[in-house]
Amino acid sequence: MPHTNKEGNIFIEKYLAPEEYKIRAEVYYGYKDYFQEKYVYEKEFKISEDTYKERKMVNINTYPDQIYIKIPKQMSPREYITTPVEFSLDILNNDFLDINVFLDFEKQENFFNRNTNYKYLSITSNKLSIPKYQKVEANLIADYRRSNLVELRGEYYANLSLIGENNDETQVMQSKNNIPVIIDFGDNVYNSELNVYIKENNILNNFYNNITIGFEIKNTGNSSINYDIYLKKWNSTTNNQVGNKIIVKSQQPLLPDQTDEFTKKLVTELGVDEILIEVVTSKGTNPSEIIKVENYALKIDR
Structure with missing residues (x-):
């Protein structure tokens, strides 16, 4: 312009x-x-x-920053069968120093009961040397042929630890990257339960209320989800929205069996007698694929 x-x-x-x-x-x-x-x-x-002069880390990155592996399952006359799956991970040295990289799997407690068994995962080379400004490819192999595929449904999780350090013995610098790994066995269940309520309603004066809304959302399925939460202040007499739509959460990930609890505070004007809430749930591995949209209305007393 x-x-x-x-x-x-x-x-x-x-x-x-x-x-x-x-x-x-x-x-x-x-x-x-x-x-x-x-x-x-x-x-x-x-x-x-x-x-x-003061830096203590090397500059290293990966592409992609998350690993997703779909395990093929096919029913034979006697049992499920599968084949090994290979995933290529680019490791980028964004530093002017040569870097050594060490790869290993680490068990995480926040995966609840959906930690994958690491004996089915392997890395073709867990130690790599990367010249400055170059990239190398690491190959991850998921081989579940000896597993009980009947019991494996939905998503399981792992954490790939990447440690990079420079070759200069006079000044050792090190960085650690954690790369989430999702192993998807199909038969996915995407489901969640939400509890939303008015936790506090304090009258500030004749024109304003101070509202605290409580949220509790749990992933009750066997696969990861994302959720978005929006609020609208509403005047039911005029049937109009007051102010702009409020974004409470955007693209918030939630693993199976995980629960998020949080509150949202807001000030409501005179005439606002309802809070309209919209919750959009989508697939964790594909946020553009919406699973469900839920709407709630909370009454505000003055």
Whole structure:
């Protein structure tokens, strides 16, 4: 638009080695095909040795940042059968140092009773050396041929620990990344139970109430879900919304058997006699696939 400004930031994921650099930006602007121009901006800058003087970690990342493996199950005349599944994980060295990487599985208590048995998981190489600014591929193999596939339904979970450290013995730096692993055996059940209530209703004055709403949501299925919660302040006399829709939670993950308990405080105006609540539940592995939408109405007494 005329007489307006736009600002933007450039984020460089890599750690730049201490030396001098030049950044160049080309901005193309105009109106449709009638007028086109190019603006070139260059700026020199320097990364000094002091920039990394206090750092204690190396810059390492993975793609993707979560592993999802679907286990094929087929019924034979006697039993379920399956085949091994391989997953490739890219490990990126975003540092100007050479890095050694160590991979291993760690048991997590927050998976409740859905920890996978690690004897069915393996890594082709659990120690890797990655030169600066390079990436390597690690292969994870899930082989459940010797497991009891009849009992394995829904999702099970693991945690892949990635530890990266530099090769310089004079200054040892280390980083640890935890990569969630989802093992999906099918027969998924996506379900949740929600309890929502007015926990506190304090009258501030003749025009305002101070409301505290309590939420308790539990994943009662065998697979992960996400949930979104929205609030509307409502005047039932005029049948109109008061103010804007309030986002309480957005894309909140919930594992099987896990329960979230929390409260939301808000001030309601005179005339607001209801709080309308919308809860949208979706698949944990595919948030765009909605499972159900639930609506609640809480009465507010004055």
